[in-house]
Structure formats: structure tokens, C-alpha cells
Amino acid sequence: xxxxIVGSGGREHAIAVxxxxxxxxxxxxCAPGNAGIGQLAECVDIGAMEFExxxxxxxxxxxxxxxxxxxxxxxxxxxxxxxAEGIRCFGPRKNAAILExxxxxxxxxxxxxxxxxxxxxxxxDPGEAVRxxxxxxDYPVVLKAxxxxxxxxxxxxxxxxxxxxxxxxxxxxxxxxxxGDRMVIEEFITGPEVSVLSFVDxxxxxxxxxxQDHKRAQDGDRGLNTGGMGTFSPSPxxxxxxxxxxxxxxxxxxxxxxxxxxxxxxxxxxxxLMLTPAGPRVLEYNARFGDPEAQVVLPRMKxxxxxxxxxxxxxxxxxxxxxxxxxxxxxxxxxSQGYPVSxxxxxxxxxxxxxxxxxxYFCFHAGTKRTEEGIVTNxxxxxxxxxxxxxxxxxxxxxxxAAEWVRFDNKYMRHDIGRAIDEVRE
Ligand code: AMP
Ligand code: GLY
Numbered sequence: 128x129x130x131x132i133v134g135s136g137g138r139e140h141a142i143a144v145x146x147x148x149x150x151x152x153x154x155x156x157c158a159p160g161n162a163g164i165g166q167l168a169e170c171v172d173i174g175a176m177e178f179e180x181x182x183x184x185x186x187x188x189x190x191x192x193x194x195x196x197x198x199x200x201x202x203x204x205x206x207x208x209x210x211a212e213g214i215r216c217f218g219p220r221k222n223a224a225i226l227e228x229x230x231x232x233x234x235x236x237x238x239x240x241x242x243x244x245x246x247x248x249x250x251x252d253p254g255e256a257v258r259x260x261x262x263x264x265d266y267p268v269v270l271k272a273x274x275x276x277x278x279x280x281x282x283x284x285x286x287x288x289x290x291x292x293x294x295x296x297x298x299x300x301x302x303x304x305x306x307g308d309r310m311v312i313e314e315f316i317t318g319p320e321v322s323v324l325s326f327v328d329x330x331x332x333x334x335x336x337x338x339q340d341h342k343r344a345q346d347g348d349r350g351l352n353t354g355g356m357g358t359f360s361p362s363p364x365x366x367x368x369x370x371x372x373x374x375x376x377x378x379x380x381x382x383x384x385x386x387x388x389x390x391x392x393x394x395x396x397x398x399x400l401m402l403t404p405a406g407p408r409v410l411e412y413n414a415r416f417g418d419p420e421a422q423v424v425l426p427r428m429k430x431x432x433x434x435x436x437x438x439x440x441x442x443x444x445x446x447x448x449x450x451x452x453x454x455x456x457x458x459x460x461x462x463s464q465g466y467p468v469s470x471x472x473x474x475x476x477x478x479x480x481x482x483x484x485x486x487x488y489f490c491f492h493a494g495t496k497r498t499e500e501g502i503v504t505n506x507x508x509x510x511x512x513x514x515x516x517x518x519x520x521x522x523x524x525x526x527x528x529a530a531e532w533v534r535f536d537n538k539y540m541r542h543d544i545g546r547a548i549d550e551v552r553e
Contacts, residue, residue, distance in 0.1 A: 128433070129154040131185055132168065133175050133205065134196030137460075137493040137511040138418035140164050141425045142196055142432070144489065149433040156190065162502045163492025163510075175200045178208045185214050192217065194436065198275055201394075201414050202228035217436040219414050223385055223392040227414035230311045231273045237409060240384035242377055244409045245269070247313040253298040256310060260290045267315040272297045274306030278342070278354060283315065318403040319364040320410065322420045325378060325398070326435055328444035329391035332382045333435075334374075336427055336451040337365035338420040344467060346543045353467045354508055357544030359457045359519055360423035364402055372407050373400065381412070393439050422491050422511045423456040455519040457526040457545045458491070458511045464537040466507035474504045474536040481532040487515040488529050504535055519545055 128151050132139050140163050146152055147167045158181060160170030173180045175197050185193060193209055195201050195218035204221035218224075225232050231249040236242070250256040260268070270293040272280030280303045284290035290312075297307040324335040338360040344350035377398065385392040397413035397420070416424075425432070429450040438444045463470035472494070479502060482490040491513060494506015512530045516522030523545040530540060 128152050128191045129156070129189060130433070131156045131158065131181075131188075131190045131193045132160075132164075132196060133158055133181065133193065133200055135159050135161050135164075135175070136196070136418050137491040137508065138416050138421040139196040140491040140493075141421040141489075142194060142416065143168050144491075145425045145428065145432040146194070149431045151431070151433050156184075156188065158184065161492045161505075162495040162497040163490065165497060175205075176203060178203070178205050181205065182209055182212050182214070185209065186212060191215065192433070192437070194218070196415060198224075198227055198413065198415055202275060215440055217394060217440060219392050219394040222390045223394075224414040225390070226381075226385065226392065226396070226412045228275060229273050229309075230271050230411065231309050233412050234311055234313075236381075236384050236388070240380055240387075242380050242384065242409060243406065245314040245316045247311050249273075250298075250310045250312065251308070253294050256294045256298065256312060257291060259312065260287060260294065263287070265314075266290070269313040269315050270294065270297060271311040271313060272303040272306040273309035273311065274303070276303035276306040279303065279352060280306055281352075316401055316403045316408055318401045319362075321362045321365050321369075321400045321402060322358075322417050323365070323373070323398040323400060324416060324420060324424055325396050326439050326444060326449070327382055327392050327394060327396050328439045328442045329393050330382065330386060330442065331444040332378050332396070333444055333447060333449045334370075334378060335424050335449060336360055337362040338417070338423050339364070340417065340420060341541060341544055344541075346541050351467055353462075355417070355419045355460065356462065356541045357457070357459045357511075358417075358419045358423045359455065359522070359545040360420070360427060361455065363519070369402060369407055373398070377407065377409060418493075419458045419460060419491075419511050422458040422489070422513050426489055426513055426515065427452045427454065427456055452515070454515050454517050455522040456513055456515045457519065457522040458513040459526045459530045459540055459544050460493075460508050461510040461512060461530060461533060461535075462508050462539045463494070463504055463506070464539040466539065470507055471537060472504050472506065475500055476502045476504060476509070476533060476535040478533040482529070485529075488525070489513040490529075490533065504537075509535065509538075
């Protein structure tokens with residue numbers, strides 16, 4: 128089987144490592160890929176939003192199966208374009224990827240089907256949003272741009288003044304572009320956050336092991352929001368009780384709701400949950416693997432990923448049981464100093480060969496590039512260092528040990544990835 132993976136981050140590298148383990152696969156392409164993915168796949172210089180070129184490439188090279196890793200092409204309808212040409216594809220169609228592509232859509236869906244989430248109102252008109260906030264007594268409040276905004280379109284506003292300024296930022300100054308044509312204003316809720324990824328075939332859902340992200344740039348969850356500075360799996364907050372609640376009220380209910388709306392979802396649904404004192408609530412849905420959640424969840428999965436993905440496409444997921452190793456994994460992101468604001472690129476990376484043949488250790492590339500001098504930094508998030516361990520504590524020690532194997536100028540990381548476990552002693 129020839130497989131094409133669309134994307135270029137650490138998530139796509141983790142997907143590629145899992146795909147490469149499948150005995151069914153003899154060739155992997157990745158568009159556009161990165162230097163690490165290039166060690167196990169042939170990278171092709173086509174961008175994830177170049178739908179016509181991707182389709183032509185898949186046809187010319189007799190690609191049997193395409194895996195779309197990223198949100199933008201999914202929300203833009205890449206799967207529909209490929210399927211129209213008869214190419215088998217893992218990922219939701221455009222009418223289902225809207226679950227991530229529009230927060231107003233997902234909130235209305237949850238309300239209609241009684242899926243627990245924070246109370247909210249949707250707004251198309253900034254004047255109405257302002258009038259609503261003027262009358263509201265309850266702060267903080269959360270403002271969300273409707274569309275995709277690289278995880279940055281969420282503003283937590285502590286006062287009415289901040290919220291009014293937020294309406295201007297999102298809807299008038301259009302800081303997040305067309306994503307701010309509509310806006311959700313939402314109740315502020317509190318509690319630990321957990322990421323739960325799942326495979327879905329349109330009707331059946333299979334839940335993967337839980338994970339937790341660290342979105343802020345600095346230790347102690349301070350500083351700016353980033354794409355994610357590190358993850359760990361499983362989450363000690365995701366207890367059997369939480370799992371039972373979510374299975375009863377959230378997971379299957381979401382899949383059934385999408386089917387009832389004539390938008391059957393096939394692919395990965397990522398449930399961003401907040402475990403509030405009143406019970407779990409859905410903060411957001413994503414229509415793809417998380418990055419860097421994939422980097423701790425996939426290394427622990429025992430199944431053949433191609434078999435599971437094909438079952439999603441064929442509607443036979445009910446025949447599959449997912450299996451995860453009874454251990455833990457931690458991923459520490461090595462970033463460029465200054466990320467997420469401004470940073471230099473082009474520094475040589477050394478020590479990568481140290482990972483070769485090291486069982487239970489992974490060096491997932493995100494922003495890297497191969498040049499004549501070797502592999503150099505090429506982005507804000509450069510590498511994701513994942514290590515397994517029999518417990519989260521052990522996995523964390525292993526991951527931080529391995530983070531020292533790699534060197535490059537301006538290397539930056541958080542030192543408290545996985546520390547949440549100290550709050551819930553094992
Ligand atoms: P989202 O992109 O919707 O997951 O939001 C990004 C982050 O904003 C989340 O990971 C939360 O930390 C925070 N957040 C989103 N919605 C709320 C809410 N209703 N109450 C409190 N925090 C929130
Ligand atoms: N790690 C969060 C995301 O992928 O959106």
C-alpha cells in the first residue's frame with residue numbers, strides 16, 4: 128500500500144512513525160513533511176492547501192490511501208476533493224470538519240443535542256455583542272472567534288472593559304481574519320483540562336487513551352498561549368468516573384448528533400474537555416489528532432493504525448477494539464527562544480542520532496529543515512521529545528533526560544511538563 132500523509136508538524140511525524148510500523152504499507156509520501164519525516168517517507172514539496180496538486184500527485188503515483196493530519200485542509204474540503212477523484216482518504220469531509228471549523232456550529236450542535244458545554248450566545252453583529260456585554264453582570268467571560276485561528280482566537284476577559292475591547296479585536300479589527308466574522312460569548316468555567324482523541328466511522332466511536340497539553344509558553348502555566356509546549360498521557364484526572372460520564376453524555380452523543388444532521392463524521396474527533404466541579408464539559412472539538420497529543424498517544428497504541436483508519440473509512444470500526452500499552456508517555460517540546468512571538472531560525476541541531484535504536488524514545492520533528500550542513504531549526508516549535516515509562520513520573524524523567532541529548536542554539540523548553548501528576552499523587 129502507498130500512503131500519502133498531508134501536513135508537516137510533529138503530529139504528522141508521529142502519524143508517519145505509526146504508519147511505517149504497519150506491515151501493509153510499503154511506501155510513505157508526505158506533503159510537505161519535514162526533515163524528520165523525510166527519514167521514513169519521501170517528502171514532496173506540495174503545500175497542504177494545494178488541493179489540485181495533491182490530487183494530481185496522488186493519482187500519478189497510484190497512492191492508495193491519504194491521511195490528512197491538519198485542520199486547515201480538512202475544514203477547506205480536501206477530503207471531498209480527493210474522494211471525488213476516487214482516492215481513499217482518512218479524515219472528515221468538509222460538512223463534518225465544520226465541527227472544528229465553526230465554534231458557533233459546534234455550540235449550537237451541543238445545545239440542540241444536550242451535550243454538556245459552557246452556556247453561550249452566538250453573535251454576527253459587533254453592535255449586538257456590545258449590547259449583550261453591557262447588560263451582563265457576570266465576569267470573567269470568554270470570547271471566541273468562530274473560525275480557525277491557530278488556537279489563538281480565544282480571549283478570557285476579566286472585566287466588561289476587557290470584553291468590549293475583545294469584541295473590537297475579534298469582530299472589528301479582525302485580528303484573526305475572517306475567523307472573527309462571527310463570535311461566541313461563553314460562560315467562564317474552571318477545572319483541569321483533558322484531551323481525549325477518538326476514532327469515528329460515522330456511527331461507531333472508539334476512544335483512545337487520555338492526554339493533557341500544556342498550552343502556555345512558560346513554567347507554571349504562565350506566559351502566552353502556544354501551539355502546545357508538551358503533553359503527557361494518560362491524564363490522572365481522567366478517572367473511571369469521568370470516563371463513564373463522557374461515554375454516557377458526550378462521545379456517542381456527538382457522533383449521533385453529526386449523523387442526525389446529515390454530516391456523518393469519519394476520522395478523529397478530539398474532545399477538549401474541562402473537568403468542572405459540576406462535571407465534565409466540552410470546551411471544544413477538533414476534527415483531527417492534537418499536536419502534541421498525537422506524540423504521546425500514538426506511541427502507546429498497539430493497533431495497526433492503517434487497519435483502524437481503514438475501518439473508519441469503511442464503517443467497520445465496530446469490529447475493532449483499540450489497545451494501549453499499560454504505561455505512560457511524556458512529550459517535551461524543544462522550541463526556539465522567543466516562541467511564540469519572534470525567534471531566529473537556521474541553527475544546526477546535533478545529537479539527533481542518539482535516538483536511533485533507543486526503544487521507547489522518540490524525537491518527533493516539527494520545525495526542522497535539511498540543509499547542506501545538516502538538519503537546522505526552521506520554526507518556533509522545533510522538536511518534540513517523547514519518552515515512555517512505566518509511570519508518568521518515570522516517563523517524565525526519561526523525556527527530560529532525552530531532551531538533553533539534543534543541542535541547538537536558542538533552545539527553549541518548559542521544565543514542568545507532566546507536573547500535574549504531582550497534584551494527583553500516583
Ligand atoms: P479552545 O480553543 O476553545 O480550546 O480554548 C483555548 C483555551 O481557552 C482552552 O484550552 C481553555 O484553557 C480556555 N477556555 C476556553 N473556553 C473556556 C471557558 N468557557 N472557560 C474557561 N476557559 C476556557
Ligand atoms: N494541542 C491542541 C491542539 O492540537 O489543538
